[in-house]
Amino acid sequence: MELHGALVASPGMGHAVPILELGKRLLNQHGFDRVTVFLVTDDVSRSKSLIGKTSTEEDPKFVIRFLQLGVSGQELNGSLLTKLAEMMREALPQIKSAFMELEPRPSVIVVDLLGTEALAVAKELQIMKKHVLVTTSAWFLALTVYMASLDKETLLKQLRSRGALLIPGCNPVMFDPVKDPSNYIRELAESQRIGAEVITADGVFVNTWHDLEPVTIGSFLDPENLGRVMRGVPVHPVGPLVRFAEPGLKHDVLNWLDLQPKESVVYVSFGSGGALTAEQTMELAYGLELTGQRFIWVVRSPAEDDPSASMFDKTKNQTEPLDYLPEGFLDRTKDIGLVVRTWAPQEEILAHKSTGGFVSHCGWNSVLESIVNGVPMIAWPLYSEQSMNARLVSEELKIATRVGVDDGIVKKEEIVEMVKRMMDEEEGKEMRTNVKELKKTAEEALKKSHIPSSYFSQ
Template sequence: MAMTKVKKPHAALLASPGMGHLIPVLELGKRMVTHHDFLVTVFVVASDPASTSLLNSPTPNDDLGIVALPSVDISGLVDPKAPLVAKLLVLMRESLPSLRSSIAAMKCRPTALVVDLFGTDAFAIANEFGMLRYVFDTTTAWFLAVALHSSSIGKNVIWEEHVKSQKPLKVPGCKSLRFEDTLESFLNIDRFDGSQFLGTEMTKTDGILINTWEDLESTTVKALRDNNFLGRVVKVPIYPVGPLIRKDRKQVLDKEVKIWLDKQPTESVIYVSFGSGGTLSAKQIIELAWGLEQSRQRFIWVVRPPSENALGTYFTIGKNDGDGMPDYLPEGFFTRTKDIGLVIPMWAPQAQILSHPSVGGFLSHCGWNSTLESILNGVPMIAWPLYAEQKMNAALLTEEFGIAVRPKLSQTDEIVERDEIATMVKMIMVDNEEGHAMRTRVKELNSSAEKALSKGGSSYNSLSQIAKDCLQRLQA
């Protein structure tokens, strides 16, 4: 008797603009294809040169397709000064007609739709075509718990108790959120409905995927699954599937960077970067330059022109087109640090730098992608958050994971001063008790992450269960 060939489940993935969303969504798609026998189509709302460059990189095989949705103009729909969350929600909503027409034209309709946190409006399309619906939280389980809890208690409670009175936001079974680490969207009562919307929509899905793993956030994951969590506001399966980071080793280091790194001793260089869009003020850049110089530790620093807006380049960052060195650093800085430092304008291949044996520390804005890349390379961190949920990530890195040190702000002008910077750099780079403990701990987390992703590991099994559910829907 001839055997009937079982069709592969087909998943459509929808990614918001920005490397923080696009990278984990693409990596999820790759993993679904290479380890769980899926067909995957990734739909991307791309709005910056870095995202476009990433979309043009080769895919692992023919079972993974990438579709860039046409760009949309939202200038007349949202205030230019509106928070990033508001802009992303509008941008994603305006891209839905293109997404629907693309799916309708497919010969092989997707079995499931996986969206990141800003794409939940697309579930109307999933319902229309009879698709399973999943949300992919590209950050932490703790962020997910806070988002869900905030949507259940209402904005008045958040505003009166957490913002105005500056009391910690207590989340059942999880770490409380201090006011000084709170989300930016909580600070403006008029904009808070966006966060509520995200939390509410997530509870109506067939599952929530998280870019973390069981052993990293075991207490929070357990709380999310608890039958008593928020009076069962969350009635959907929770799937930790991470850590999902860039693993494309085809991209090579610039010759100058590789030659310089190859000359340095093992774990002697601190890499300094604030992500694909983060910027510092002119005064803070000066203090950082002096701090690195005073530390006398080797460094690679990705620098961008100063901006008073920490999100100054979020939608515009790309590779540097010029060869000139920045002129906004202290006079004589390059001469004084030529033997210990390398400055790279605008952009650098971060994954490749962090994986180099000479790199032993990372001064980071604490974006979750960067955090996971640091952990997966066994590199301790200086946690320097700028925006979004990065203060929450910094709190986890320092207080829960024990793999980072966090700067203290000057009481007078809200900046991190040069002496503080030099002290932190030496703390994680020099052979001392604190630095040794962080280095040991991050290597333990690295091993834990690799175990979670391997066959039979917790993250591997989570995606296996999703594949099983998709196959059942396909065969129904």
């Protein structure tokens, strides 16, 4: 019987990249005869361009298909979580039709954490094995499934009284004490639904590895802690699922990096979805200029009300004027800095010997790419679970220093201080040592298969 896997990713590169990498691993390491990856998107051309920049040669056994949504993220209201959940709900009929059209019918499906409603579709179609891929940390999975184990009233009571959720066998998750959880009923409801659906799967894959999150993974293995919450559903750490630098890639940014001293450049990027306000963009520009440090900055047009605005941005700003930057900034920094519009080859930049630090929004893909390349970070979270990721890398792993926020704005003086700490001071040297040690554990994890060899043939 041919072993055919169907994998589904929700919108966004943070979900597409690990799903694609998992698909390649199933094909190359776990005996799959064919893998079909479905990428749900509200903009096929934009998704193709992003995937195309980092995709490998086409393989007839590895097929990528795009499912075009009729609704755009820009047309929906609410947080990023509620928007993406609604978009995946909208995609369910297409997902079902796509599964039914596959020949042979897939025997294994994998959906990401925002696509868990498709597990019911797979059950209806009598697909044998149903799995979830968590594209972020094991700690975030712990939060999601534990929230689902509580009723709404208990959850709200805990959040109001403690400002934190005490997860069995894990570090607590802190919530913003100034925000009333009652204002986030939709988000909490979606999170609880997702957590409840996760434990209907046959197994869960997580884009992490034991040495990165030993305490949390240990809790999942403990029947008295999160093992009890999972009700016997196994959790497999399969990370790091990241793209690696493409050898010999030609790009102007890489040509510029070739001319810079070793570990001298600060790379600044807030991911494919991150957006700063106009005021924050100005402060960041002034801060980078005042450091006197070499830098590469991937800039996007400011957004005032939504830090994830670039996720669904249909505009292309490769040629638009950069009039949101300080007057004369480009001229004053032309000898030490490089400003890039919209997109840059992040994997290759982080792998380059001249890159010495990364100012990051702490999306999980970016965190892992920084680790596998041994680059310390300045953690600057913007939305979703990025605050959890920032806490993990700064307080537990000690591979990052984290910005503070004064009245919602990180001032230029703090940016200068953070860059100096990362690039020049003893704290930065310790961070660099720690991240290079973690890099070794990632390399070891990549050599191992964390899914039992007979798992898919049972």
